[in-house]
Amino acid sequence: MKKYFCSFRMGMKSEYEYRLNFIFVLFSAFFPMIIQTFLWIAIFENSKKPIVYGYTLNQMILYTILSQMIAKFLKTGVETEISTDVKTGGLSKYIIKPFNYLLYKLFGFVGKKAIHMEIILAFILIVLVVFNWKVQITMSIGRGVVFLVAVFLALILNFYIFCCLSMLSFWVTDAWGIFFGARFLIDMMSGAIFPIDIFGETIIKVFQALPFQYMVYFTVNIITGKISLHMALQGIGIQVIWILVLGLLTRYLWKRGLLQYVAVGG
Amino acid sequence: MKELTKHLRLMGLFTKRYIMSQMEYRTSFFTILIVESLILLSKLLYTAVVYNTDMVVDGLKPEAITLFTGTFFIISAVYGSIFMFNFTNLQNSVYDGSLDIAITKPISLQFYLTVSTIDLAVPIPNFIAGAVMVTNAWKTLELSMEPVVIIGYVFYIILGVLMLYSILLLPPLLSFWFVKSEGISHIVSGLSNFNMMPMAIYPKALKIFGTFIIPIFIVSNFPPLFVLGRLNVGMKLWGILAPIVFFLGARIVFKKAIQKYSSIAN
Known part of the structure; x- marks a missing residue:
């Protein structure tokens, strides 16, 4: 386990070096946030109902802000890293070493995110304090802890989704288009662009059978108070199940993929 | 006139070169097409x-709002087709020193660096969606089909492209310094x-900022506003003047940037 903590520390150190970059990335999330906030204000002003898609205006604005932040925080580049390693033959230097490559990547990824976590939590705290001052939101220490656990599990879940996807690199020479397209689809299905409630019952049912909503939609709604603490705990259980399923699938594909691997340039 | 013909002929050659390369790498064309369609899908939400x-x-019904969104897609299609890849390449060419070769070409350096890489896969989905939305809005709202209105709309679209070009060229030019x-x-x-x-959904301060300071609303808000008869004389003139002023400004910055360039190959 010690060697994986080294990877964790390496991830932390490298990200600390480029922490300003993450602040820029966060800043780029402000524009969709502003556009959507004013869009929702216009919709609620126009609507005669105080609740649209199951949200009050304040809940919707809070959702808009937090979903953009959480989506940026969860973002991974692991699929590109693994794909490059497979394509260039760089993977060879890892598979001869006495550690599990995928665990090495996971710990490195979590290490990077540990630095982002401080920035994102500070931001979320500011947003919540401002919102609590303006309007009352259902907040308690218990809900806060459940939220933190859900965010951490969402991070691991996101890692395994993209890690699983990256296994395609063993069969497809240049999979950047698949990764890029998948990112947009996953953003849509996870509730990162709009809450999935806008899609209508049939599509929501399909989304509920998939793991994506447990990344953004579920975690943000713990804070907005749209789901009860009991349902939040249930959701955490489902997150764990999806992590196990995707972890096992990734492991299976990794083993199959290695049989295909040709160390080009290695 | 002679210069214009020469540059138009060159654009024709760049397009021909693009088509030839895409016939060689057909998968790449379809990959970009699919990815772009997914991006479009997320915006259609x-x-x-x-x-x-x-x-x-502000009295604009959903059909009228799609006139704005459709125009945005059309202008995005033009930008994606002619300028987008060039602006990315411009940054890279400063970074890796490949600008040296471009400087030796016997044509306008700004023209070569910002127009030479044409792409037809990016604009297809955006243009189709934009054209359908604009046509549908035009019909539903029973807007005037008089040549003055149509020519005015196209004229403001051209100015919008010029404005977008001038604004988005500035960040890549910063790469000459940073x-x-x-x-x-x-x-x-x-x-x-x-x-x-x-722009009616945004607060007054943002409208003023986006119209006069960084006139981003001139890009694709002004053409539909013209068609809907919501542009007063002052705004009509500003919509013509601002793109020209910003283009001249971008031209000056470009010249300054080139003077700053130091080749890493030497």
């Missing part, structure tokens, strides 16, 4: 929300997304 909630803003300016490019390009919705 905004329109879906507008229709679902039957939003009316070498890496991707973060700023991301932020500035995000500004153009404000045009997905009519």
